[in-house]
Amino acid sequence: MLAYALPALFFVLFAFGVLRDRRRFSNAVYLGLTVVFLVPALLMQVQRMPTPAAVAVTVLILLLPSLGVLVLGVFLVLNGVKMVRKEGRSLANLLSLLAGLGIFAVIALLITAVGTASRTLVALAGTTLLVVGYVSFLFLCFVGYAFLYGRLRVRRDADFVVVLGSGLIGGTRVPPLLASRLERARAVYERQARRGTPPVLLASGGQGPDEQLPESRAMAAYLVERGFPEDRIRCEERSRTTEENLAFSKKIMEEAVPDHRCVIVTNNYHVLRAALLARRAGVNGQVVGAPTAAYFWPSATIREFAAVFLSYKLVNLGICGLLVLGGALALLAAG
Structure with missing residues (x-):
């Protein structure tokens, strides 16, 4: 049982970290260390099996990483x-x-x-x-x-659903990547609206040098064209980076609702970094992801x-x- 002490310790640190604030990269490291120290503990258990089975399992465990690297x-x-x-x-x-x-x-x-x-x-x-x-x-x-x-649920209602912008096609049109974010944001909005507390959807994105209008305006137009209530949309039009998306959106939310909560929507590959940046910016909210090709x-x-x-x-x-x-x-x- 002593062999499981280290993985158990790191798992406790992981669980405590998630409960304290799931938006920490240290949580990821604690989870990784749990797995790293769990493997030798399991190998020690394997050695207690009958010899042929122990050899077969040990060889399989040692070969899998090598084959995995080649396949990767x-x-x-x-x-x-x-x-x-x-x-x-x-x-x-x-x-x-x-x-x-x-x-x-x-x-x-x-x-x-x-x-x-x-x-x-x-x-x-x-x-x-x-x-x-x-x-x-x-x-x-x-x-x-x-x-x-990305699979942890956001349990509390939000005052705002913040959608992070991306570049526009031809300087005016919402690309599929951004459309995926908007559809996920709409789903979050509608799920909460059915409970009687519809949030404000905050489209966040400024105007790039090759764009004819701010990304947030294009995002708002996309939603309104598809029946989303225009009076539930606000736009943040100054940001150029994810850090600015979060900082400028935070200012808008604080002015409207000082003690606000929010859900931030981006694509699934961007979820964890956006969450880390949101924590660093002091934004009170979790991040959810939209599908990506x-x-x-x-x-x-x-x-x-x-x-x-x-x-x-x-x-x-x-x-x-x-x-x-x-x-x-x-x-x-x-x-």
């Missing part, structure tokens, strides 16, 4: 090619392709290091594996907790993770730097 690499490369064909060759659209190629590059480095038995390559491969392992752990924490967060999700999720990773750059880059330094010292010691 192939998937990301294929998805990246599809993403480029559909969305174009911007850096954001290349992320899944680059991640897939990166996986195969690390595998090639490991095989070469083992095959040549070069101390330099072994040290380089080991250091690379440590850095990639650290980043991969955080990425899995991010994806796993984002999945869980399946092919778009991997690159978008990688982009969101990169933004979260860099928002804690002092810690994350510091740890990566220490891992690289450790590899360099190991190489010097081996030489």
Whole structure:
């Protein structure tokens, strides 16, 4: 039972963190550490099984991650090619392709290091594996907790439903990505309206250099054209980024209802980062996600993770730097 002490401790920290404020990235890390320390505890239990069964289960547990990495690499490369064909060759659209190629590059480095038995390559491969392992752990924490967060219910009624804007097609028309957010916001509004307390829908989005009107105005027009009550819509027209969406929307909500609650609507890949930013901005509300095209999700999720990773750059880059330094010292010691 002692083997379960660490996973139990991290699970308690995770549960306490979620109850305190589910919009914390530390919750994701505690959940990840729970799983990391639970695996060896389960392996210890497996060793008590009859020998053939124990060997089979152990081999399966050890092989699954390796096979999973290969399958993930192939998937990301294929998805990246599809993403480029559909969305174009911007850096954001290349992320899944680059991640897939990166996986195969690390595998090639490991095989070469083992095959040549070069101390330099072994040290380089080991250091690379440590850095990639650290980043991969955080990425899995991010994806796993984002999945869980997106399924936690918003239990209290809101005064506002805030819809985060995105770029317009041709400078005037709502694209499918934004339409998905608006339809989800409408569903949230209608569910609460049926209980007799309809919230205000706050469309948040300013006017970009290639747009003919503020995104929030286009969003409002989209809703009104589809029968949404115009008197229940307000617009925030100054924001250019998610941070500004939240800051300017908060000001509008505080002026109308000082002790307000809100629900923030974005796309599912953006939910966790939007929640982290909402907490940082002091916005009293949770975030819900709208569906996103399946092919778009991997690159978008990688982009969101990169933004979260860099928002804690002092810690994350510091740890990566220490891992690289450790590899360099190991190489010097081996030489």
